[in-house]
Amino acid sequence: MELALSLGDTPKAFSLFENPTKLPNKSFCIPLEEHGLAEKSLDQKIDSSDPRPPIQLNLLPSTPVLRSQPSPLLRIPWLNSAIGVEPARVSDVNQFRLASVEDTTDEGAAVSSPNSAASYYQMDFSIMNGNGDAEARNSSREEGADRNTSDDEENGSTRKKLRLSKEQSAFLEDSFKEHTTLNPKQKLALAKQLNLRPRQVEVWFQNRRARTKSKQTEVDCEYLKRCCETLTEENKRLQKELQELRALKTSQPFYMQLPATTLTMCPSCERVATNTTGTTTTKQTTSITTGGHRQQ
DNA sequence: GCACAAGCACATCTTACGTCA
DNA sequence: TATGACGTAAGATGTGCTTGT
Known part of the structure; x- marks a missing residue:
């Protein structure tokens, strides 16, 4: 399993998608509106009395919009679920490029x-x-x-x-x-x-793309920050749980022979594991040793 | 393989404009 | 109310890279 997180412009880090322009159109995005980061200038420009619907920016981390800068954050499902973001599906907004062009100098x-x-x-x-x-x-x-x-x-x-x-x-x-x-x-x-x-x-258009990307980077940073906070909390909770289990094991050695009553999910491979003393079985039939899952 | 043009991202400069003391 | 400083948004420019021919 290849994990790649980026803060900002590290397009080379995402070997899964060497050419973002060929990405499928099912990418997720973090709508700016959800983060209250909709472009102020945009709001300023669009008169409130304008009958047209407000312009919604589809700041897609992986759309061809910013061909060299795919934002990979929302390709990580467990990150999305971790922070409770329901990513919106977006449609390709830039599907056509005419091959033959006329003089446009x-x-x-x-x-x-x-x-x-x-x-x-x-x-x-x-x-x-x-x-x-x-x-x-x-x-x-x-x-x-x-x-x-x-x-x-x-x-x-x-x-x-x-x-x-x-x-x-x-x-x-x-x-x-x-x-x-x-x-x-x-x-x-x-x-x-x-x-x-x-x-x-x-x-x-160049400036607009640049500023869109800049805003998207802001959103990504906020998103990563929230991810970090969530994972830190989760880590603390798990550490605490582990300590309690260890304490239990030392004080009540026979207690651990009982089947576990909780299910845990490996965040990296998203497999649900039923933990009992000395054994770990996954609900998936594939090998649990792949994808960074460590058997305990 | 090389040269060239076009298009793009990116960094930066420059200017207009709004805010505030 | 006028004004100057300041910050920000946005238009413009230069540079380097990629891609297609």
């Missing part, structure tokens, strides 16, 4: 820049923004688009960072919910739809 995007008359946006987000702040943001975004066509060094001004409008962010979030990586066509389509450069969309 930013140069290509420049053709459909916001200032291009040939652009055919499906949604005019500059119109959708109803407040002056958003308008300012859009104007700054257009400055960004202008910067795309003219070098920063050209005007010598410091770059002005754009802030995506609520609508743009919500739209990107929705897209992210559907697929956390973009193929070039999707990237282009999103960029056109949102009046952004493809590079911006790409960067947004």
Whole structure:
């Protein structure tokens, strides 16, 4: 039995899954919501009056979302049961990647820049923004688009960072919910739809994945902490029980000949063992010496 | 096998924005 | 109320790795 726990980024440690992108879609996850760690920014971005359902992050430890960083924690069933977490099944959210792609370079995007008359946006987000702040943001975004066509060094001004409008962010979030990586066509389509450069969309998705992973790491840490606490308690309890049994054995040697009244489960192999004096029988027919189970 | 391009993760920088004294 | 310091979120950039051609 191969146990592998990780705090953070140790993808190499999980030899069971060399290529996470080929993992089955039955992975478990620790929903952030359960841990009260749902992204604050997400909450901020999604207006409470927004009729759309709240965006739920499927932060899958093993989804293709973060292809090199599968979180293995919830592959350990006894850990889940130990801390009382009922893992949620999730569906694959990123099943498609088109093999043939068209040109998606930013140069290509420049053709459909916001200032291009040939652009055919499906949604005019500059119109959708109803407040002056958003308008300012859009104007700054257009400055960004202008910067795309003219070098920063050209005007010598410091770059002005754009802030995506609520609508743009919500739209990107929705897209992210559907697929956390973009193929070039999707990237282009999103960029056109949102009046952004493809590079911006790409960067947004990269950052989003990174922050999702960061949050997932937080969740994993919390999860491991709880596991550790639970196991420590269990260890204490078992040590105490062992001491009592030893004391009993020395004081009442004949008592131990009686059959045990409790069943114990080996946490490593999950086999139920009936303990009697001097013998241990498992309820499974397979060898109990495998999988790290130590016969006592 | 090598070169190249594309895409990604990751670390980091930079800027906008909210909070608080 | 205005303001400056501070922290945080998020957009942007650079770098190295992987993968496909």
